Amino acid sequence: MSNKIRWGVLGGGGDSLIGVLHRVAASMFDAYQLTGAVFNPDHETSKAFARQIGIPTDRIYSDHHEMIRLEMQLPEDERIQVVSVLTPNFLHFPMAKQLLENGFSVICEKPMTMTYAEALELEAIHQKSGAVFALTHTYTGYPMVRQMKQMIAQGVIGEIQKVDVQYYQGWINPIIHDPQLRKTTWRLDPEKSGISCCMGDIGVHGYQMLEFVTGLEVKSILADLNHLYEDNQMDIDGTVLLRFDGAAKGVLRASQIATAEENNFSVAVYGKSGSLKWEQENPNYLYLLTEDKPLQTLKPGHSYNDKMSLDGTKLPPGHPEGIFDAMGNIYKGVAKAVRNQPYEAGEFPGMRDGVRGMHFIEEAVASHANGNVWTDL
Template identity: 65%
Template sequence: MSKKIRLGILGGGSDSLIGILHRIASAMHDKYQIVGGVFNVNHADSLAFAKSIDLPSHRVYKDLDTLVDKELKLPQSERMQVVSVLTPNFLHFPMAKKLLENGFNVICEKPMTTTIEEAKILQKTLQNTKSVFAVTYTYTGYPMVRQMREMVLSGAIGKIQKVDAQYYQGWINPIIHDAKQRSSIWRLDPDKSGISCCLGDIGTHAFNMIEYVSDLKIESVLSDLNFVYKDNKMDVDATVLLRLNKQAKGVICTSQIATGEENSFIVKIYGDKAGLRWEQENPNYLFLMEEGKALQVLKPGHTYNSELALDGTKLPPGHPEGIFDAMGNIYKGVAKAVSNEPYNPAEFPTILDGTRGMNFIEKAVESHHKGNIWIKIENT
């Protein structure tokens, strides 16, 4: 019997952008074995996909209810231990809740739910279990993001004065300007995506990243959203001013109509001693900026990096690692938790991060609709 963690997957089939990322990440550190799941709402398509990746068909189920029922009838030594939820946003909450209620550990895509109320229900559900719950804010898995966090915590840049996160994409441009397309995709459908498109999809990454690297809490927000067309109910561009604890201030700029941009996620944090900058499209470089000194460039794999950063680095210096590796580090952290091994809490985002992400989305949308006013974020 394999000692690997038995992994099930919901969603992530052949037409899924995110599915291959999770499958490769789970295999990366030899900690998991995919044993089955529900890969598509159409059972025949799910079976065909399972066959294409060489999975046996007997644990490819028609729906989640069947999965839970059948898996719980298996001996504990055989049943799925962790289930990854890779479905559209509106399914995250009911699926995660049912899995937790039946004793499964959960890895959930973001945003964790579609409302803050759902997020709080999940928190309470988790409290009544011994399960592990992770939210895939993937970028926290990059070694140099982890190095950024450790340098801030060590006081290397001094007292934080300003934080700045910019996340620009242009992918929705062809869709938003076509009336038929913008009324048909799930990301612009509030019933499936929740109350936000841009903030819910990429703004929540920026929010989480700022709190992760700064170890501060965003306490209130003032936002201005852009919908482009009156018949479009979902934001596709957003600017959010931030007030954090310890007198720090900042801004989050996110857009899916930034023409020509691919996945430009840039995080900057400025202290009274120095500043740090990281760019997702060049993830192996962390820039240290100090007044009157030459710009320093830190790279992964070197002994000058922190233990947390080095633990997330698989290769020697000079061998680039990327998004698959970042997600792999999150799966690696969850594996440690599930196996009751020692781990750093910064190795994977938790349900608390997911709840704060939903809090941010709702308060930012509320700020816009109330006339661009400051709205406090609950301390969840």
């Protein structure tokens, strides 16, 4: 009998980019077997996609309720163990909730829920379930992001003074200026996306990243968001000032109307004795700056890197790794947790990241709505 983890998927069918990303990531370390799915709300479309990618259709279900009900009727050693939730935002909470209540481990796309209240409820359910929960803040899987985290923890750049996170995209720019087109994307529909578009979609990545690499927690924020048009309720651009404990401060800049930008995500952390910079579009380079030495460039796969960075490196030095590899590292960490194998804190984002992310989104919107005021987290 295969010792692979039996894996299910909700969403991610057809030409979904996110579906391909998850399927490739799950296949990387030979840890998962795609066992059952609901790829599409239409059952026949789901089965057709299953045949297209070469998996049996006997466990392609009509919806997640049927998946859970029928899987629970199977012997435990045949039942799906982990389910990935790859649907639009408004379905994350009800699906993850029902899965956790029935003992399934969950890998969930972000944002975790539609509201902070839902996030707290899901956290309580997770604590009772004994299951593994992972949130796919994919960028934490890059080896040089993990190296950055370890170097900061080791005091390489000294006490943190300033954090600067930027996430600039331009994808919504051709849509937002057309009154009809801006009604066609679910990300601008608060009933499907939640109260925020830009901060909920990409700003929360920056927020999670800065807490991940620094080990600090944001204590208060001041947000200035932009909607461009009165008939658009959702932010598509914004800047958030950040305060941590002590003297450290930061800024988070996110935009979906940064014309012609693709996926310009970067993080810089400035300490008393040095700084570290990383850019998603050039993910294999981590830059270390100090006042007494020339710029140093660290790359993945070398022995000078930390254990967690090396564990997430699949190829020899000089062979670029990218977003599929980063997601694969998250799936690898989840596999260790499901199998009760030792794993390092930080190998996959979890429930805490989701709860804090939803709190950040809601308070950023509130800070802007209340006149750009400081708001405690």
